[in-house]
Amino acid sequence: MVHDDSHMFVLNAKKKLEEHVAIEEDIKEKIKELSKLRKSISLDLKKIADQTKISTNQLKNIEAFNFDKLPPNPMRTSFINQYCLEIERNKK
Numbered sequence: 001m002v003h004d005d006s007h008m009f010v011l012n013a014k015k016k017l018e019e020h021v022a023i024e025e026d027i028k029e030k031i032k033e034l035s036k037l038r039k040s041i042s043l044d045l046k047k048i049a050d051q052t053k054i055s056t057n058q059l060k061n062i063e064a065f066n067f068d069k070l071p072p073n074p075m076r077t078s079f080i081n082q083y084c085l086e087i088e089r090n091k092k
Helices: 013-040 045-052 056-063 075-090
Strands: none
Touching: 013 056, 013 075, 045 056, 045 075, 056 075
């Protein structure tokens, strides 16, 4: 912990940013794998959109890692989770 400008103790911002970047890289890797799987089993984004009620544009943003174009959290996290779960559900 460090002092901020108001001399309050805060979490180390650099460490928090590094953790965020590491988590985002893990998410990107998972999405990359699932996108390949989705294409290999001929699962189109329209079917995922129908099942999750997430627009195909938002699903395209997830696959393109355009997380800044998704709604803010907690919806962003929910959209990504639903995308992942739907592909895993259909891989059988």
